[in-house]
Amino acid sequence: MDVIHPEIAKAKTLPSNYYTDESLYNSLLGKFFTTWNFVGHVSMLEHSTTIPVSIGNNPMMLTKDESGEFHCLSNVCTHRGMILSEVSTNRRTIKCPYHGRTFNLCGKLKYMPEFDQAKNFPSSSDDLPSSKVKNWQGLLFANLENDNSFESFISVVEDRMNFLNIEDFQFDSKLDKTHHLDTNWMLYVDNFLEGFHIPFVHTELNSVLDYSSYETQLFDNGVLQIGFAKEGEAKFDLPESHVDYGKSIAAYYWWLFPNLMLNFYPWGLSINLVNPNGCGKTIVQYHGLVVDQTKVGLGAGGDIDLVELQDQEIVEACFRGMKSSLYDRGRYSPKMEMGVHHFHRILTG
Ligand code: FES
Numbered sequence: 001m002d003v004i005h006p007e008i009a010k011a012k013t014l015p016s017n018y019y020t021d022e023s024l025y026n027s028l029l030g031k032f033f034t035t036w037n038f039v040g041h042v043s044m045l046e047h048s049t050t051i052p053v054s055i056g057n058n059p060m061m062l063t064k065d066e067s068g069e070f071h072c073l074s075n076v077c078t079h080r081g082m083i084l085s086e087v088s089t090n091r092r093t094i095k096c097p098y099h100g101r102t103f104n105l106c107g108k109l110k111y112m113p114e115f116d117q118a119k120n121f122p123s124s125s126d127d128l129p130s131s132k133v134k135n136w137q138g139l140l141f142a143n144l145e146n147d148n149s150f151e152s153f154i155s156v157v158e159d160r161m162n163f164l165n166i167e168d169f170q171f172d173s174k175l176d177k178t179h180h181l182d183t184n185w186m187l188y189v190d191n192f193l194e195g196f197h198i199p200f201v202h203t204e205l206n207s208v209l210d211y212s213s214y215e216t217q218l219f220d221n222g223v224l225q226i227g228f229a230k231e232g233e234a235k236f237d238l239p240e241s242h243v244d245y246g247k248s249i250a251a252y253y254w255w256l257f258p259n260l261m262l263n264f265y266p267w268g269l270s271i272n273l274v275n276p277n278g279c280g281k282t283i284v285q286y287h288g289l290v291v292d293q294t295k296v297g298l299g300a301g302g303d304i305d306l307v308e309l310q311d312q313e314i315v316e317a318c319f320r321g322m323k324s325s326l327y328d329r330g331r332y333s334p335k336m337e338m339g340v341h342h343f344h345r346i347l348t349g
């Protein structure tokens, strides 16, 4: 039987042990590897050749080789499992700090001291597992399984957002932020996937958004939420050919399974990456790309730091709630929580 009933009007929400049970946590993380994962922006590799990233629980490393090609490599040494690099570097090789094993930027083993007598060494299993990287408008994605089409992964976003030249957006490292939360990563995603809580939790945001018009659209590997601007608030200038032409749109909030949020505002793009860091710990990384400096701070994309803190308080408190023996699961609002229901269906499908 389905854990989550396919009809939202009949369904119960995800049982609380999905958020608190270590073994379920680990098995759900396995789903990260079957899809494309956001790993960074090209400008992060303008002055570095390697940067540490992660996919699910896997420490990874984003690299740019001599020919300018991007790779996503395991950040775990193939000798005895040392983490190769905790910080960004600008070196031409990757050298393990433990016993000096050295790899090139494509992950190929180049040198290992004291191994002359080792038989059948090196072999391809001594190279770092690697995945090619897709560059979509400057955003870099890696897929450890390498067999899913990137085009079908991104097409819904691309079709709707191609009125913008995302490639020309300026990555602003001053907008980089990292938050450590005491919660399960899925509670952060759940919260992102509904605007139901906006009037209750985000008084300031609610004053610039037209809550009554809020829209949620589902697609195979994600959810789009559209926030509408109240009269006089910052909105997108949409071309006539656009499906949303004539509407006052303040924000496009995209979520791509499992853990990427792309928030488009008239000023640019805010990216949230939700990294699980254990069953009850989550690291959320933020990046910002600016296209129109004059609109920074306006409308729905105005005080996003405040909105973030309000959300963090909620998702940490819900995690404490999940551990209560008196709570197991609830019900969904069929009108307001389609996104959450869709996420839970993907997770448990
Ligand atoms: S663990 Fe890396 S060289 Fe030994």
Ligand SMILES: [Fe+2]
Residues within 6 Å of the ligand: 191, 192, 197, 198, 201, 202, 307, 311
């Ligand atoms: Fe929120």
